[in-house]
Amino acid sequence: MTEDWDRPEGSWASSAARRRNMQAIRSRDTKPEQLVRKLVHARGLRYRVAAKPLPKVRRTADMVFRPAKVAVFIDGCYWHGCPEHYVPPKTNQGYWSEKVARNMARDRDTDDRLREAGWTVLRFWEHESPEASADRIVLTVASIRGAGDRG
Template identity: 80%
Template sequence: MNAETGWDRPEGSWASSAARRRNMQAIRSRDTQPERLIRRLIHANGLRYRVAATPLPGLRRTADMVFRPAKVAVFIDGCYWHGCPEHYVPPKTNSGYWSDKVARNIARDVDTNHQLTESGWTVLRFWEHESPDDCALTITDTVNRLRSHRS
């Protein structure tokens, strides 16, 4: 047990405290409220999709929603984890680690967009704070347009 913190940090853990570790483990990587709201609206519009699916074989990244026939990959990015220009606030504790993590996420997002676009996919990205209605409308219009174009 660490005399300073009063808890044993698991080997290789980045957490600064047991409470921080529990907090970070509770953060969802999928099925967030913004994702569920948008999916519900898309489903109500009659569109079907894959959830948390890999658009390209061999690309070890998942999109929040994938419309395979239309080749549309949808990402609903969290403001903190993806560095939203409007809402991202740099962390006060362990700032080096978290700032680097967000920078890596942003770079991975750019690379994902590039790889998917090069493979003929349309990539739609939305911030978690955007209107679910507006996001659903954009997704529905894009998927319907591409489906009719490809058939």
């Protein structure tokens, strides 16, 4: 793009091309999410997609098993600060590093709120095996449902 691009007031983008690129990034229905959902669904579990586990809190989980009170998050390595794969940005470092730090703090706050409300929180990184993630989800939900049947 041209260098004389005027950044809109308050824009975080360093160029028009960067702005388009960042706006195209999905916040839901990512490939890792879809793979895990497909595997969990094939194993017979049903769930809500991109749902709010706590109605009064404006945060959504990637998968919600409401009766079992299990919330699943599949976090992107860049956006959530993966200790193995996060690479600090080369441009506009202050903004993006702060953004990722805020995301990480929000993730911890979300986990705390859900646990306080009696939910089980499962978090996976996008690089983790979809099969292993699905296995853990199925086992966790089955375990909670089984425990409820005995009580």
